[in-house]
Amino acid sequence: MLFFPRPLQDPIRGRPKEIPHNEKLLSLKYESLDYDNIENQLFLEEERRMSPMGFRCLEISRWVICGLIGILTGLIACFIDIMVEKLAGYKYQVIKENIEKFTEVGGLSISLILWAVLNCAFVLVGGIMVAFFEPIAAGSGIPQIKCYLNGVKIPRVVRLKTLVVKVIGVICSVAGGLAVGKEGPMIHSGGVVAAGVSQGRSTSLKRDFKMFEYFRRDTEKRDFVSAGAAAGVSAAFGAPVGGVLFSLEEGASFWNQMLTWRIFFASMISTFTLNFFLSIYHGKPGDLSNPGLINFGRFESGLLGALFNSLNYWLTIFRIRYVHRPCLQVMEALLVAAVTAAVSFTMIYFSNDCQPLGPERNEEYSLQLFCADGEYNSMATAFFNTPERSVRSLFHYQPGSYNPMTLGLFTLTYFFLACWTYGLAVSAGVFIPSLLIGAAWGRLCGILLASFTPTSPIWADPGKYALIGAAAQLGGIVRMTLSLTVIMVEATGNVTYGLPIMLVLMIAKIVGDYFQEGLYDIHIKLQSVPFLHWEAPATSHWLTAREVMSSPVTCFNRIEKVGTIVDVLSNTSTNHNGFPVVVQPAKLCGLILRSQLIVLLKHKVFVELARSRLSQRKLQLKDFRDAYPRFPPIQSIHVSQDERECMMDLTEFMNPTPYTVPQVTDAVTAVVQVFSQKRQLIDMIRLQGCTQALDNISTSAEDYF
Amino acid sequence: MLFFPRPLQDPIRGRPKEIPHNEKLLSLKYESLDYDNIENQLFLEEERRMSPMGFRCLEISRWVICGLIGILTGLIACFIDIMVEKLAGYKYQVIKENIEKFTEVGGLSISLILWAVLNCAFVLVGGIMVAFFEPIAAGSGIPQIKCYLNGVKIPRVVRLKTLVVKVIGVICSVAGGLAVGKEGPMIHSGGVVAAGVSQGRSTSLKRDFKMFEYFRRDTEKRDFVSAGAAAGVSAAFGAPVGGVLFSLEEGASFWNQMLTWRIFFASMISTFTLNFFLSIYHGKPGDLSNPGLINFGRFESGLLGALFNSLNYWLTIFRIRYVHRPCLQVMEALLVAAVTAAVSFTMIYFSNDCQPLGPERNEEYSLQLFCADGEYNSMATAFFNTPERSVRSLFHYQPGSYNPMTLGLFTLTYFFLACWTYGLAVSAGVFIPSLLIGAAWGRLCGILLASFTPTSPIWADPGKYALIGAAAQLGGIVRMTLSLTVIMVEATGNVTYGLPIMLVLMIAKIVGDYFQEGLYDIHIKLQSVPFLHWEAPATSHWLTAREVMSSPVTCFNRIEKVGTIVDVLSNTSTNHNGFPVVVQPAKLCGLILRSQLIVLLKHKVFVELARSRLSQRKLQLKDFRDAYPRFPPIQSIHVSQDERECMMDLTEFMNPTPYTVPQVTDAVTAVVQVFSQKRQLIDMIRLQGCTQALDNISTSAEDYF
CATH class of the missing domain: 1.10.3080.10 (Clc chloride channel)
Known part of the structure; x- marks a missing residue:
């Protein structure tokens, strides 16, 4: 899952020319x-x-x-x-x-x-x-x-x-x-x-x-x-x-590092105590x-x-x-x-x-x-x-x-x-x-x-x-x-x-x-x-999932217009890498990744084409695997004006069981707190909220995204 | 979370008199x-x-x-x-x-x-x-x-x-x-x-x-x-x-055991290869x-x-x-x-x-x-x-x-x-x-x-x-x-x-x-x-969360009648240990445990009593901690006929952010498959479906519940 907006510079020649140094800011060039x-x-x-x-x-x-x-x-x-x-x-x-x-x-x-x-x-x-x-x-x-x-x-x-x-x-x-x-x-x-x-x-x-x-x-x-x-x-x-x-x-x-160290500590003390007292018992107290x-x-x-x-x-x-x-x-x-x-x-x-x-x-x-x-x-x-x-x-x-x-x-x-x-x-x-x-x-x-x-x-x-x-x-x-x-x-x-x-x-x-x-x-x-x-900082209880997510969620319909998809992917201001798929009215039914959409666009998996060309080969997992891990950027995919009017059916490709956290609207609790124990939740939040533009957060959450 | 029905026998003298031996059946006396x-x-x-x-x-x-x-x-x-x-x-x-x-x-x-x-x-x-x-x-x-x-x-x-x-x-x-x-x-x-x-x-x-x-x-x-x-x-x-x-x-x-062993294997081979070729290089090939x-x-x-x-x-x-x-x-x-x-x-x-x-x-x-x-x-x-x-x-x-x-x-x-x-x-x-x-x-x-x-x-x-x-x-x-x-x-x-x-x-x-x-x-x-x-068995893909969960979910309203709660807890046929809390119409808003309800009943935390006795001490986490880990059985809690008509407000005590998996009704996928990678999901399923009566499952899922 790409949870960070892609880098704005040319991804082929991606060596950072000059990292704007600010240790409080996280770079956008990394993906998860x-x-x-x-x-x-x-x-x-x-x-x-x-x-x-x-x-x-x-x-x-x-x-x-x-x-x-x-x-x-x-x-x-x-x-x-x-x-x-x-x-x-x-x-x-x-x-x-x-x-x-x-x-x-x-x-x-x-x-x-x-x-x-x-x-x-x-x-x-x-x-x-x-x-x-x-x-x-x-x-x-x-x-x-x-x-x-x-x-x-x-x-x-x-x-x-x-x-x-x-x-x-x-x-x-x-x-x-x-x-x-x-x-x-x-x-x-x-x-x-x-x-x-x-x-x-x-x-x-x-x-x-x-x-x-x-x-x-x-x-x-x-x-x-x-x-x-x-x-x-x-x-x-x-x-x-x-x-x-x-x-x-x-x-x-x-x-879990802290726990393991404590376990290690307990083990260490235990051996030491045993040896110490046994050595006293055997009359050789220096034998450690x-x-x-x-x-x-x-x-x-x-x-x-x-x-x-x-x-x-x-x-x-x-x-x-x-x-x-x-x-x-x-x-x-x-x-x-x-x-x-x-x-x-x-x-x-x-x-x-x-x-x-x-x-x-x-x-x-x-x-x-x-x-x-x-x-x-x-x-x-x-x-x-x-x-x-x-x-x-x-x-x-x-x-x-x-x-x-x-x-x-x-x-x-x-x-x-x-x-x-x-x-x-x-x-x-x-x-x-x-x-x-x-x-x-x-x-x-x-x-x-x-x-x-x-x-x-x-x-x-x-x-x-x-x-x-x-x-x-x-x-x-x-x-x-x-x-x-x-x-x-x-x-x-x-x-x-x-x-x-x-x-x-x-x-x-x-x-x-x-x-x-x-x-x-x-x-x-x-x-x-x-x-x-x-370890999340102890004070992260006060932060709710709602607060760290970007608020108008960019999402797609289950059957979406190709033009919309291309526009969203090309939009550098909402530079997300995972998108919730919804059926109206706003019911989550899956999640689709930028990389998947790119492959779909490249193979022109449009509803209309599938109807006209019945012989067209069905897209397989292999096509996604072949493109992995270097998916081309959206700019290199050419979509004609006609094709923009076509529709794409995401049902088959989206993940219908993404992780979700309870809607923050009725969650009083601070989900971020769960980070320290439940690693998977981080992914959930990454996925559900679908990538947070980071440059405008200045709370302690920035240590975590 | 108690995910198994409590044992039917007297819990004080709980030594199993005779375990019905059937290695295909899991015992109900264990909790999670x-x-x-x-x-x-x-x-x-x-x-x-x-x-x-x-x-x-x-x-x-x-x-x-x-x-x-x-x-x-x-x-x-x-x-x-x-x-x-x-x-x-x-x-x-x-x-x-x-x-x-x-x-x-x-x-x-x-x-x-x-x-x-x-x-x-x-x-x-x-x-x-x-x-x-x-x-x-x-x-x-x-x-x-x-x-x-x-x-x-x-x-x-x-x-x-x-x-x-x-x-x-x-x-x-x-x-x-x-x-x-x-x-x-x-x-x-x-x-x-x-x-x-x-x-x-x-x-x-x-x-x-x-x-x-x-x-x-x-x-x-x-x-x-x-x-x-x-x-x-x-x-x-x-x-x-x-x-x-x-x-x-x-x-x-x-x-993750399998992964760790493979990592270990790779490490082992690596040392061995290095030593083997270095020993040849140094002209002492037997020096292993x-x-x-x-x-x-x-x-x-x-x-x-x-x-x-x-x-x-x-x-x-x-x-x-x-x-x-x-x-x-x-x-x-x-x-x-x-x-x-x-x-x-x-x-x-x-x-x-x-x-x-x-x-x-x-x-x-x-x-x-x-x-x-x-x-x-x-x-x-x-x-x-x-x-x-x-x-x-x-x-x-x-x-x-x-x-x-x-x-x-x-x-x-x-x-x-x-x-x-x-x-x-x-x-x-x-x-x-x-x-x-x-x-x-x-x-x-x-x-x-x-x-x-x-x-x-x-x-x-x-x-x-x-x-x-x-x-x-x-x-x-x-x-x-x-x-x-x-x-x-x-x-x-x-x-x-x-x-x-x-x-x-x-x-x-x-x-x-x-x-x-x-x-x-x-x-x-x-x-x-x-x-x-x-590791879940490879064939567990075919099993969905819906199939392993008990179907009419026993749940409580956010403000529930004491009598209902006592009845549900005493009912030995729906012997669950965690209950979803819902607001009408059937919207999940939290989860409450049997142990919590027991403590609430014991302290008589009823809406009516709180109104009449303003001086009543508010229930604190300490009360739950004091009762931990030996919560009394429901049979030992005495609730009068009048009290049965009272109401209990669960809002403060329920966990408002339980884990959930996508509703099986529109999940085509086999959630059980995720077991092998996502340990936490097991808990989710335990919690959401709220305890499966086990004796009637005979598929491979029984190895997992």
Whole structure:
């Protein structure tokens, strides 16, 4: 169901030229996914013709598609992984040799320039791809997937072109040394793969495999996209359960977040209580999963995340206002790449943290620089490396591998770099940079605590602190709890860290929410997406359905004149996407969508023509499926003056059982309140009132439409 | 919303004397939970009076309650754990000494009698508690909790008395050596704790703490019960995430199972593909989580589970027909206890599987019996032990600790014992016995495979096979996938077993479903509970809402005569629980519940009285909350002949915005079809048609009402 007026600009070249920035206003360029099957006569006839065997086949093909989604997503992740390793390995090798060459003879500035140039070259490719070919591929893609799962159709978000740009873009930006990760883009890629595979055709490539035609509608497609996103998480972190939870947690539409968290909380407390008292009973009261870690994690978590988000918020507003031309965006990306290289170089150059080279660290790109033979520069393991590897070394290296000064400086610089980087016109995830920042300050805290309490063994391993710090930082930025816990537990492969990670994530969320929204929510808001949260504000009781609906309802008769239909569809001021069908006097008998009317007009399904040409093929569901999802705009449909006088019979095509809410005229109650529990009602209201022109609402309801 | 006619028998002494067994008929004694808030004027006024601060306090108290639920559930689990350990330890100690005494002098039959008597004594206490005091406390309680989360109110399932009986009962049955576990009852206990704590009072103890009054309604209570069930899982298995997933998977109402499994499948495949190709890329293609294990698990899994379920199905039917008197039930429990002791004893007695006693096994109750000094009887580690410990030894003991003969015999006997035990009138879980059976045959298969391929190291550890076998057996019996995977992964503390466990569980489910339903579903069906599954049968398209609704709708006028109301409520043939309120001519303006009318009648809220007694206190939401959840039956309300002539104004109390579906008269479509996607619609239909007398439907719809 398209519940927003279509964009007024040319829909073919639909890239927003300049979003009028006002975070209080929702953009009109987004449409909603159709949560419902359109249960019209055609649909029901098809369903009835289908044998039980047919339904079983459908069920099996759903599983087959999910299998394909998993395989393809895994392969793409594999490709990204290998390419990043290869390219980054090559780059670091070249620079390392260059640095080693110039360390003794002097002239390290040439190395710096080489480094910066190599970075810029990679970022240039990625930036151009994104800025000029597919701007929607910028960033991690998680906000977009989140919106999609939430039921908002973001234009071009699940197209093949987006996937290609995303994959190449993320390889370039990670290989280009930006402070980014490749995990978010993998999740987005999974979603695109799912949307493509499930349709059995590619509109971009103009190939139709004549498969899976049944799934060519929003309801089915969205289910597959949620599977794709889960597969993406699973491929990115090796966390299948985490992936499922991610899909559920982010696809807020069939998931009550607050309740789930409370359930989670109760579970957590229950295990803790049991273990606590049992450990006392067995006389080993300390035998829990390191309560010290938990206490520590409480410290600061969330605050840094909120700071990150606030900075990024202002930066994004700046970008929306001033950096909206593609070439400017590419320039900014190049600038960031160069600065990243320069800062990294400077940090490494002035660092005097030399550590003895262990035999097991040969594989890393360890830089000797000014250290003695057999030693390496510790700052370089953090900067001169892909972020994934840096995180791993922060988690797993022996105590004493980093000195506190190194970690402090690293945290500080990487924090600002990552913050600057997120939102650039490159494909880039924020997971790994967040983990890296968190791991660095976590390890730093661990070292400091260890120096205060040198005797206690539980403070001994700074790697654990790095893990908890990473969780806190990431939780503070993205504000997921349940799925993130499971992802981190699955990624570390150790269930015993579950409890501290959970607690830290919860605290990070609570503390962070007090100051600023989560990063993804900020970006969704700044893109003016009409995102529906689970919880309606408590005061929304005072709002009735009547108040949020547009008042003279635009509707059609069951048998309507073609001219009227064309006029209504073309009218940009009543730019609705769903229309009630009525029989006189004003009795609702169904609902018809703009997209359906377009198809009907295109096939000229007029009563008069049907009479004259008896041989004319009856319109079938297939015709609607073939047109899905890119229905042409009304302007491209040509209707002659004669045809305008014809009549169209909507009976067969309308949905005769749309959701309705009691007529507001005798409803004293505030229907909006029901939002928080009854997701479906939102659709009802969307459908019944038939699209509200939004620009003139200024109450709190605007958060909901 | 009560959507079933009330039971015809006396509601105070409501234990079913004899359930007329017919698995095609649904029982009338169950009611549905009210998923909706009754948004009448009283409710809306209260909501409007509430400040934003008030809402925040509510939110905080929800978290506090969840914390309390966690703590109390943990404590109860702790109590059960310790008591079982103590009692079982004492029992085994006594028997062991006795056996050791008589092994040499002969007369082991005295030991057998001692063992049987001790077992019977424990089981007698537990059986009497359950059979005479609270029959609903029998079994694991998971089917009941599942029904509750699904929206069916099972009488007395969340009462304090049930909790007490359950806790004592489960301690007795585990200590009594039955083939049962304590995990299911812990989950049920969690649910009861939640239902109690969240209401801030105990109706049984007649104590009202004047707290949490806002939560005294079905919507809120059900949410807390799902938290309680999760806390129970978490306490039972140390699996907080698994607990959350359990609540979601079982509380089918806000969770689309099929979709989630497909998502899970896609995630799984994705990780697998990635790892597979990366491992090839890195030149180590075997580096996966033991594909051999997976192949093995495929074998047989599900079949044994289906066999178990089928046997238990017939046994349960037999029990419903013939063993329904409490004393018979207690006798059967005693018989099972005695037989269990006798069989165990015989098995141990005739076993000649002696194993050398390692220093680390001192803590177990190892029996020497006829083995040489320094050796112990291997069969006894399986039988002469609490089931939890037996499972643990099957997972963790060294290869060679059991010989195949022992395992084979153990599997066979324990299989039948467990099957016989489940459904007895004792509190008893089926998780651990299933795990035990599975672990035994898993280990057996592991040993056999190892003997075929003695060189391959991956076949070496039979403990892993035990784990996989346990998962397969449990999955085949209970048919959970996602939550069970997470529970088992969290319980073993090792994420790497995740993939094989998942695969095995999925296969067990697919294979098992082909033959027989899951054990819980069987018991739900046999108790004739109107349980709503997520998926409607594919052929339900042909059924319209009109066809499943009762046809002359019993309804009230907005201002109705008291006599009419009393008559309608007392009429046992139109035994509805929700009534549409209409204004003439037949225009729906709201919906009122039986429970509301009862409260109104009790408080004599009549128009005439309000006029005469101006000082009369206006009825408030509090009065409804105080009556919740045990509303008196209509027979206990006394209305005089004069009062019968009074009028009642329902305007303020009815819900003016009930859900409705399009009038069937002009709906050509099959509304029932929407069930599979739109859970809420079920409520709509329940409400609108206002309760269908069920005994006269014989189409497939009966599965759904």
